[in-house]
């Protein structure tokens with residue numbers, strides 16, 4: 001089955017995401033080859049996993065500020081896909097440095113960057129939670 005190509009690969013703004021997509025593709029291929037004996041094309045499940053990851057990357061709310069998925073504060077994967085990817089990463093992660101040093105190293109470096117938080121979305125007010133300290137009314141200089 002043909003993997004659809006995406007236009008953003010050539011777009012400079014998406015260089016990091018394009019590399020990340022390449023990283024995950026290489027990792028899933030490695031995992032599939034070693035576990036499912038499917039050299040080319042990938043077994044259906046792994047092919048689906050790559051397609052899924054590709055869609056999530058395209059829609060990532062952080063755009064190019066995207067952290068690596070493990071460090072992300074937003075978990076956009078469904079539980080089962082998240083588990084699938086975790087298993088693949090655990091296997092392929094350490095092997096990346098040997099087989100694809102550049103992708104492996106850049107992914108490690110990316111992983112050390114602080115993950116951005118989503119700016120908007122005010123925290124839900126829950127009665128159990130004490131008000132955060134900065135929510136206390138600040139003394140207003142105009143009143144004094």
Ligand SMILES: [Zn+2]
Nearest residue numbers: 032036043046
């Ligand atoms: Zn597979």
